[in-house]
Amino acid sequence: MLKKRSHLTLSLIAILLSFVVASVVMLISGISPLSFFLSLIRTMTGMNLRAIGKEGFFNARYLGEFIQMAMPIILTGLSVGFAFRTGLFNIGAEGQVIMGSVGAVAVGILFKLPFYIHLPLAIFVAALCGALWGWIPGYFKAKFGVHEVVVTIMMNYTALYLGNFIIKALPGSDNQKTVKLAATSLLHSKFLRQLTGNSRLHWGFIVVIIALFVYHFIIEKTTFGYELRAVGFNKDAAEYGGIKVSSRIAYSMAIAGAFAGLAGAMLTLGTFDYGRVIGTFENYGFDGIAVALLGGNTAFGIFFGGLLFGGLKSSQTLMQASGIPLEIAIIVSALIILFVAMKNGIDLVFEWMDARKRSKDESH
Amino acid sequence: MKRFLALALVLLLSFSLISCGEKEAPAAPEATEEETLVVDNDEVDKASLKEITIGLVTDTGGIDDKSFNQGTWEGIKYYAKKFELPEGNISFLQSTSDADYIPNLSQFSEDKKDLMVAAGFLFEESIAKIAADFPDQKILFIDAVVEAPNVLNALFAEHEGSYLVGVAAALKAQDAGKDTVGFVGGMDFDTIQKFEAGFEQGVLAVDPNMKVVIDYVGDFNKPEDGQTLAAKMYDAGVYVIYHAAGGSGNGVIKEAKDRVQNGEDVWVIGVDKDQFSEGVYADGKSVILTSMLKAVYQAAYDTSKLVAQDKFEGGTRIYDLKANGVGIPAVNPNLTEEWTKKIEEYANKIRNGEIMVDPVPSRIK
The missing domain is CATH 3.40.50.2300 (Response regulator)
Incomplete structure (x- = not known):
């Protein structure tokens, strides 16, 4: 019997292959792949391997910025992954992030509360707004059989423009941004900031950790999660087995939306401290799709996938500073997505090689 | 001027040489x-x-x-x-x-x-x-x-530069026997109103009877809306449109190009940089009358x-004009020498304080 290659191995091979191809691309364009990898390492560990033992070897700011950048991507990864487990394709994480941000901004501006109520309320409302934005396509799918991909794509644009409209309508907003949110609603932390050399690291990482555990718990440990997975494996069999498929679909999309909404809260309450009018999508949701694929829709995998994408995004500054054009950094991220998408293909290649080897062995 | 051009050419050449050597x-x-x-x-x-x-x-x-x-x-x-x-x-x-x-x-x-x-x-x-x-x-x-x-x-001081292109618009319109020019802004707030205000004053300085039609797209990145607005203005008899609308302004330029190719006679004034090349429709001819440089x-x-x-x-x-912060391009193929001279006269008056350009448009006061 041929052992099925584990998802982890395949993901690692995909990443490795993309790095190899990226190095070739860099060599062809006359850029040293070494500076690329050194920048990536420096971003993700804070350590400058070019200056071992010298001044400036360690800079905690890079580390803080990297974690800060990875947080929303991990959450959108959870969002897409959760829907995947129920056999749904949530392309709407982008819009759910926007609605989550808007919800958090509205609470941060409109209410005056002590921080122990204000902050949790802002985060909760963000999750709620995201959940609503995920529930709508889920409901349409369950009730009328409208494909969730179509609805979520359209809902992304609705969220973009509705979100901008609400941001502009909040008291004190100008054409580009709102007033500053109340300090009691923010995830900012002077302590973390000082610890990481003035980076924007904030308390949101606690939310991310809780979200990871909740994801794992719901999917793997509850009856509800079991039902969701059953729907994902085979809708008709699940229906036959007595699971209410349509309500499970709507719930699953709502929960997926809640994760994305939390990512919105990370952005507005953590990275920034005001609501922004955005011209185009910021790709947090779309990165989430790649992260979920890379991580095989498990909490553990999504966590590391999110870290990798956060690192790639965050290292763009250092790469540019060491003479690598922004476009190369973006090409490498795209290559990873490409290779992850080809994972099944890679698996086939390995199977084919195994089969050849076996037939050779047999012929001897 | 010639020496300056020569210097510019040398710079350009040396730049291309250097960029060949770069890896x-x-x-x-x-x-x-x-x-x-x-x-x-x-x-x-x-x-x-x-x-x-x-x-x-x-x-x-x-x-x-x-x-x-x-x-x-x-x-x-x-x-x-x-x-x-x-x-x-x-x-x-x-x-x-x-x-x-x-x-x-x-x-x-x-x-x-x-x-x-x-x-x-x-x-x-x-x-x-x-x-x-x-x-x-x-x-x-x-x-x-x-x-x-x-x-x-x-x-x-965008209002000072806009004043100069207002003068240019009025001179061109007078020459063609037209009496209406227009302004298309991106979004209606104080920064863009400065463009509007200067333009209006420049036009009226040349001809107090000239009509200035004002409208705003409401967005800097909607070329299609800019084009619709420009079509409306040109249909209403506007001869020259000055746009301060960023990406939406590209729609204004497109509309003018379409019309000129259909035999109409309309013009656009560019903004921020010399937009002459963006208005080219046939063998080096452009709908861009001049541009307000920032x-x-x-x-x-x-x-x-x-x-x-x-x-x-x-x-x-x-x-401002004095600090060479705003102005019109050095070369304007669509302006006659006489007009350029007149614009320069106005520019000098602004520089020495004889003319004070108000950054607030008349409709707001």
């Missing part, structure tokens, strides 16, 4: 004729200047946005070329989203650049934070204001020099 550096956008527009009346010896490092952080528009970022970078490049800064002393970081502003600004500040430059009011929050975090970092902030001892803000490169060049001379100080500097 490692990221591909910089091609030099345009704009960089030769930098004016420097105080020629100094290279030896008296410190060899400085300059870093530009772009907004999400990127280094080749044909606007702010590109213009600023051209000013920096011109400085580096003129005073022979070593390669690598000037660099830029592009931002893919506004979450990148602070990391990018921090990077240059930690690298201890002698001067860090950013353009556009989108940077307001981030510059304020970085200026406080790195009090020794000298910062040039273009087109918006952050009050900090280490930030020099460069603002532009010389961000001048601010970048001047400030680099100040830093090199150890004369940098925080505060706000207004780039």
Whole structure:
């Protein structure tokens, strides 16, 4: 019997292959792949391997910025992954992030509360707004059989423009941004900031950790999660087995939306401290799709996938500073997505090689 | 003038030679004729200047946005070329989203650049934070204001430049026997109203009976809406449209091109940079009458020099006609010599204070 290659191995091979191809691309364009990898390492560990033992070897700011950048991507990864487990394709994480941000901004501006109520309320409302934005396509799918991909794509644009409209309508907003949110609603932390050399690291990482555990718990440990997975494996069999498929679909999309909404809260309450009018999508949701694929829709995998994408995004500054054009950094991220998408293909290649080897062995 | 052109050509040639020799550096956008527009009346010896490092952080528009970022970078490049800064002393970081502003600004500040430059009011929050975090970092902030001892803000007197193109529009309309010109703005707020106000006053200065139609697209990135608005105006008998609408203005230019190709006679006035090439419809003919230049490169060049001379100080500097911050292109194929002379007369009157251009439009007062 041929052992099925584990998802982890395949993901690692995909990443490795993309790095190899990226190095070739860099060599062809006359850029040293070494500076690329050194920048990536420096971003993700804070350590400058070019200056071992010298001044400036360690800079905690890079580390803080990297974690800060990875947080929303991990959450959108959870969002897409959760829907995947129920056999749904949530392309709407982008819009759910926007609605989550808007919800958090509205609470941060409109209410005056002590921080122990204000902050949790802002985060909760963000999750709620995201959940609503995920529930709508889920409901349409369950009730009328409208494909969730179509609805979520359209809902992304609705969220973009509705979100901008609400941001502009909040008291004190100008054409580009709102007033500053109340300090009691923010995830900012002077302590973390000082610890990481003035980076924007904030308390949101606690939310991310809780979200990871909740994801794992719901999917793997509850009856509800079991039902969701059953729907994902085979809708008709699940229906036959007595699971209410349509309500499970709507719930699953709502929960997926809640994760994305939390990512919105990370952005507005953590990275920034005001609501922004955005011209185009910021790709947090779309990165989430790649992260979920890379991580095989498990909490553990999504966590590391999110870290990798956060690192790639965050290292763009250092790469540019060491003479690598922004476009190369973006090409490498795209290559990873490409290779992850080809994972099944890679698996086939390995199977084919195994089969050849076996037939050779047999012929001897 | 000839010597100046020759110098410009030499610069252009040497640039192309250097860029052939380069392998490692990221591909910089091609030099345009704009960089030769930098004016420097105080020629100094290279030896008296410190060899400085300059870093530009772009907004999400990127280094080749044909606007702010590109213009600023051209000013920096011109400085580096003129005073022979070593390669690598000037660099830029592009931002893919506004979450990148602070990391990018921090990077240059930690690298201890002698001067860090950013353009556009989108940077307001981030510059304020970085200026406080790195009090020794000298910062040039273009087109918006952050009050900090280490930030020099460069603002532009767009109303003065708009006055001049208003004069041009009125002269052209008079010549063609028309009585209406128009203004298309991006969004209706004070920065863009300055364009409107100057234009209106310039037109009325030439001919008090001329009609000025004013309208706003409501967005800087909706060319299709800009085109609809332009069509409406041209249908209503507007002869020349001055647009201050960023990307939406491309729709205005497109509409004019379409009409001219169908035999109509209409014109557009460009904004921020010389938009002549964008209005070309057939063998070198363009619908762009002239353009209102906003010389961000001048601010970048001047400030680099100040830093090199150890004369940098925080505060706000207004780039008006006198400081070569605004104006019209040196070459205007669609203006007669007589008109150019007349525009120059008005420009001189503004420079010596004889004419005061009001930044607030008449409809608001």
